[in-house]
Structures are given as structure tokens and as C-alpha cells.
Amino acid sequence: MVDRSGSDDLLRVGLFWPTSRTVFPTAYVCEQNPEALDLAAQQRLAVETEAAGFDFGVLADAYGTVSEESSRIGHHDPSIHAVLWAMALFSVTSRMGLISTMHPTFIDAIDLAQYGAQLDYVSNGRWGWNVTTGYRPDEPRLFGADGIADHDERYGIAEEAVVTVRRLWAEDRPQVEQRGTYVRLSGRLPGPGPATPGGPAMVNAGASDQGLRLAGRYCDYLFAPVVDHAHLERLDQRMREEAANAGRDSSAKVLAGVRCLLRDDPQEARDEWEVVKASMDASKELNVFAKTIAQGSKGAAYATNSGRGALQAERKEGALNPLVGTPETVAEELIELYHDHGYRGILVNTPYWTAGEMPRYGRMFARLQEAGVWQPISQRSSLW
């Protein structure tokens, strides 16, 4: 596989895509946003996101719902399908990447390979796979299984699926014989193969030891709930060690998820963030959501980073704080994170995705470019 993430040392900034009307578990935030399945709104968001300068969007996905209350307020239900909707978003963009979440726990390796090859081909190499193992307790029952394979077994399935799918994606589309514990198949895929030599970009979202290992061995990015700068350093170090052990030329970039709110005036940004926080504090769902995720993950960081603690507006020393301010002040914070703390990947999680929200990021990217920490996709040798 061609290692793309190490091809330069510049910052990558992605958008944690609003796959539901809100990815913040609060009714207030939800009410501000368009309907999740409004095709025109989603395509408008894609156009604005690309024009602003974002490198890619990450489309999370899951089968089960979070809770009745979440579904009532539109949090993760209804939501757009990460594979099907990537096609719709690719059709109105030409530079930005899109990363779809697909679960090897539930999807057959041949389907994983086919979906990925088609999306990468059609988008001319702009597609990536977010390998997630799933954690919601009700999901396996949707597939007719009584119990979910346990955490470690799910990673066993994921690793076999990743290895097999990448063999199916090889440029000469070879005959593949796989007789593993979980994945068994024999044959070759019809065309098209992926547009990206060596196969599409790969991401793993997982915080456990097994999750880090999977990312380090096979992926371009580790999507992680980074708690503080010391944590980022440990994750980076781990990615380097795994890459060296696997004989890779470069290691996976850590993509740190961070909440972000931009306004033209700094006080306006702080005030609006207080409103978002207050609605989160009043939300019954925040803790239910945080608890579900924390129970499904063996990585302690996820529990720390998804609950109320992660919302604090007071600036905690050494922490990856929410980015709240003007495009220019937030750019300065990112420049500092890049130079002083080694951040190379940021996944922006924004409460609002109404028209006009994304263009502000254009000013942030202009400042990042001026400071030499980021370049537009068109001026880089590699999207990923």
C-alpha cells in the first residue's frame, strides 16, 4: 500500500460531517440545523465545505439508535448512510475527500471492497474507509445475532477484513484466496478497481490497544478522542512504533476530534458557545450517549472526552480545548497546536451547519496557509 499520509508534514483539517440533524446531543442545536436527509442542504454543505478549504469530511455511521430521547430530538436518528450519501456529496465536489464509516463486523468483505472501489473510482481517488468495529449493544440483533462478538473478536474480524479487502483492491485485481477465522472467500472482483494506487485511504476510529494497533499497522489516520497534548504525543509515538514494526515508510497521522465554533466577533463566539453548552448541560442525552460509547470502548480516553468534561469553556492547561473564536483567533490556536504540540490532523466538530457557517472557515484556512502550516489540496502532492 502506498503510504499517503506521510507525504508531507502539513496539517490536515477535516469536518466531522453532520450525518444527522445534530451530532451534539441537544434539542436546541438540532432545531437550528437543516433536516439531515435534505439532499439540497447536504450538497450545499459539501460545496461550502470544499470551497472553504477543508481537506475531507468524515461520515460516521451506525445501525442501532442511541436512545429514545436521542431519536426524539434528531440526534443520530434519522441519519444519512455513510456509503450511499458519499456518492451524492462527491457529485457536487471535485477536490475534497470523503471518508465513509463501514463496519466489518456487519458487512461482508466483498461488499466492503465493492463499495470502496466504486466510490474511490467515481470520485477519482477522493474516498476513504473509516474502519469501525461497532459498539452499540442492539446492533447485532438487527443482523439476527443474539450476542455481538466481543470487543477483541470484533478487532480480529476487522483485521482480517482489512487485509482481505486490500488484497482485493490491488491494482492487478488478483484472484484472492482467504481462509481466515472470520473471512473466507475465493475469487476476484469485477472492475473498476479503486482509482488510488494501493487502495483508498484508511482510517480507524478506536481508542483501545487493539484499535491503535489496527490504525498503526494499516491506516493513514487514527481518528482519536485526544484528551490533552501529552496524550497526542503518546498516540503519535504509538503510531510510529506500529509503523516501524509493520515495515511502513510512514506512520498514521492522528486526527484529533475537536469542537469548534467560529463567529466574526470573539465575544459573539463565546456567547454562542455558552448557549450551546447550556443546552448540552440541560440535555439528558449527553451522559446517556457518553456512557454508551464509553461502555463499548476499551480506550479510557473516549470516556473522558465525550462527556461533560470535554465541554468546559475554561481553558485547561495542556488540554485540547474547544476552538471558539473568530476564524483568525482559531487559526492562531491551530498554528500553536501545530508548532508547539505536534498536531498534524484536526477533525472539526461544529454544532451548526446552516448556510453561511462554513465560509467563515475559509478565513481560517487562509491564515493557516499564510503561516505555512497548511496548503490547499490543489497545491499539495497528496490529498491524504
Ligand SMILES: Cc1cc2nc3c(=O)[nH]c(=O)nc-3n(C[C@H](O)[C@H](O)[C@H](O)COP(=O)(O)O)c2cc1C
Ligand atoms: C473517534 C471515534 C469515532 C467513532 N466513530 C464511530 C462510528 O461512526 N460508528 C460506530 O459504530 N462506531 C464508532 N466508533 C466506535 C469504534 O468503532 C469502536 O467500536 C469503539 O470505540 C470500541 O473500540 P475501542 O475499544 O478501540 O475504542 C468511534 C470511535 C472513536 C474513538
